[in-house]
Structures are given as C-alpha cells and as structure tokens.
Amino acid sequence: MLALKMVLLVCVGASLAQELITAEKLKSIEERLRITEATLNELKRENEALRMTAQASEIKLESLQAVNKAKEVAFSVGLLSAGSQQFGPFSTQENLVYKKIFINTGNAYDSSTGIFTAPVNGVYFFRFYVHSHPDKQMAVSLYKNSERQCSIFSLKPQTNTNASNGVILTLKKGDKVNTQLWENSWLYDDENNYTSFSGFLLFPS
Missing domain, CATH: 1.20.5 (Single alpha-helices involved in coiled-coils or other helix-helix interfaces)
Structure with missing residues (x-):
C-alpha cells in the first residue's frame, strides 16, 4: 500500500x-x-x-x-520669315509680329501674336532692332503689359537708318512683353533681318 x-x-x-x-x-x-x-x-x-x-x-x-x-528661356526672332516688306504707316499703333524664329527655348514667344509671356518670375533682358528708309519717320516702342518701357525714334533721316534699344525688366509669371510700331511710322525688313526682337531670362526670382 x-x-x-x-x-x-x-x-x-x-x-x-x-x-x-x-x-x-x-x-x-x-x-x-x-x-x-x-x-x-x-x-x-x-x-x-x-x-x-x-x-x-x-x-x-x-x-x-x-x-x-x-531657367531655359531665350528667344530671338526676325520680322519676316522670307522676302522683303515695308510696314506702315498705320493710323494707330500696330503690334509687330515677328515670324522668323532663330531660337525660342522655352516656347515663351508666340509667333502668331508677337508677344513674349514670362513663364516664371524673374529678371529678363530684351533688345529690339529696327531698320527704315530715308525720309520716313521710324518709331517703335517696347511694352510690358501695355505699359511703354523704352523706344527708338528717327524723324525722316537722309539715309537708311538702323536703331536699337534694350531694357532689363522684372517680370512676374504671365507678364507680357511686345513691340509696337507707332502710328504714322514706317519700318523695313528683308532676308537680312534688319528688324528683330530678342530676350532671355537672366535669373529667376
């Protein structure tokens, strides 16, 4: 047990x-x-x-x-894509539409309107050249959003005349820049591209 x-x-x-x-x-x-x-x-x-x-x-x-x-913004254009032509005079100011594209990096210049539209905020440089014949008034201005910034003027020169001007502008995205021929003024261009318009972005801001 x-x-x-x-x-x-x-x-x-x-x-x-x-x-x-x-x-x-x-x-x-x-x-x-x-x-x-x-x-x-x-x-x-x-x-x-x-x-x-x-x-x-x-x-x-x-x-x-x-x-x-x-940052890749630059354009340079001539007034005529081919041939020769005298512009003016007109009874009102006329926007210049540059048809010959040398370069349009960033596609900010519109060849159908002649207007450059800033793609970004920044500081830009612009320059334009104009050619005219003797005894004709030549006057062109550069505009920012319809506000005149700078101009060139020649009153009935004795010989063919070339003139240019340039300006540095601070632009906001969407601001527009273009050139206009004054009323009662003339200019000329041909395959030598005497009349042109250029610009580029210096630096964004």
Missing part, C-alpha cells in the same frame, strides 16, 4: 511538473510573440518614414527639375 502511494505521488508530481513546464513554455512563446509584434510595428514605422522621405525627395527633385527647366 505504501508503495502504491509512493507511485501515485510520483505521478502527481510528474504531472504538476509537466504543467509547470507547459505554462513556462506558453509564457515564453507569448513573450516572443509580443517582442515579434513590437519589432514588426517598429519596422512598419521605419518603412513609413522611409516612404515619406522618398516621397519628399521625389517631390523636391521634380521641383528642382522644373526650376532648372524654367
């Missing part, structure tokens, strides 16, 4: 020990799962931070590329 009791006590002890071992294992597994979950959450946060950083870098790169592209 004593031996049987001893056997039963050993079995009970073994069972209790097994239960303790199982509980310890479960506790260890739960702890490892908790650590794994915390690690995964940390990795998710790091991944999101990296994604946001990459997105911000991409946006910044696109912005820099757009700024660099916007």
